[in-house]
Amino acid sequence: MRRRNTASVPSFVATPQAVTPQPPAAAESLDDWPAPDGLRGSSRQQAMTGRGLYALLWTLLIGAVGLGLFGVARPGGSRGPAPSAIPASAAPAQQPPGGCAELLVAAWLTGDAPVLATLLGAEQPRLPQRQRTATRTYTVSVQPGPQPATWSYVVGADVAATAKNGGSTAVGIQFFAVTLTRRPATTTADGTCAGWSAPALPAQVAGLAPAERQELAYDRTLSTSGQPLADTLSRFFTALLAGGPEIERYLAPGVSLAAVTPAPYTQVRLERLAAAGGEQLRGGQVPADGTQARLLATVAATVGEQPGEWRLTYPLSMAVRGGRWEITAIDAAPVLPSADTSTRTGSSRPSDRPGTSSGPAPAPAASGSTR
Incomplete structure (x- = not known):
């Protein structure tokens, strides 16, 4: 029997060949990249600038951490800076204890x-x-x-x-x-x-020298009897100092003034009354509602059957409401002449000084019952 010719079968297995080892390729850097026209030669400078900034940031960070650790470790390092010394002229003078x-x-x-x-x-x-x-x-x-x-x-x-x-x-x-x-x-x-x-x-x-007389701005003398203003003040001071009734009836709404208790005097009379300005007080009649006045009242008080009178002076603010005078405040201080009046040379008679009235002082805050 005749043998068939065997066809050659293609082989898909690669025939081993000797491999020649190649040296490793060098790592590419930014300098190996082709630079566009107009930028060639600047890539190295940019890279160096970036590396410099990076190193600078790390240096600043490490320095800050080191300074912080040094400040904490140093005795008293957590305290703030000591205040600067105050000059002796600006420092408040310490006074000995009273008495x-x-x-x-x-x-x-x-x-x-x-x-x-x-x-x-x-x-x-x-x-x-x-x-x-x-x-x-x-x-x-x-x-x-x-x-x-x-x-x-x-x-x-x-x-x-x-x-x-x-x-x-x-x-x-x-x-x-x-x-x-x-x-x-x-x-x-x-x-x-x-x-x-x-x-x-x-x-x-030696004893104290006599005090110099001071002028006040109350330039208009008013009557102390027979007029509504004087009558209101007489009753008010009787209630304030001599145990008179109902002091509240002479006060403006919202004003609270307590009578002196026990009453230190048995009788009080209005001895002198003057106003600062007071053009609206002429004639003695009650002016229109809303009229205000700055007054200086001097009262003479007696104690029982004792001889002599005790004089007291009260600066007052008053206003008209409902056709009657009301006390709005016992002022903290009398009205003094203005600067231009007090420095003016010439006559110093009270009638030559213009009034300095600027309206009554604010009424004291109510601390009790009000009308």
């Missing part, structure tokens, strides 16, 4: 050695004891001294002389100059007056 100068004068008058020992920073002399006493002391003036931490006082004292039998005789008011100092190194509140002391004994000085 230290008065206490020194009272102790000196009575010769109280234990109290003087806590207040006197000088040699303590031997003083007479219990021959004089201060029934009352009060500070007349106080001002900073010429040196730092120094204060000068003038203290008034009602002095009484003590007799051997135990009685006392009033001597009158006497005045004493006192200086109190405190050393800058004294920081603790030691001693009777928190470290303040007198470097010398009190010095007795």
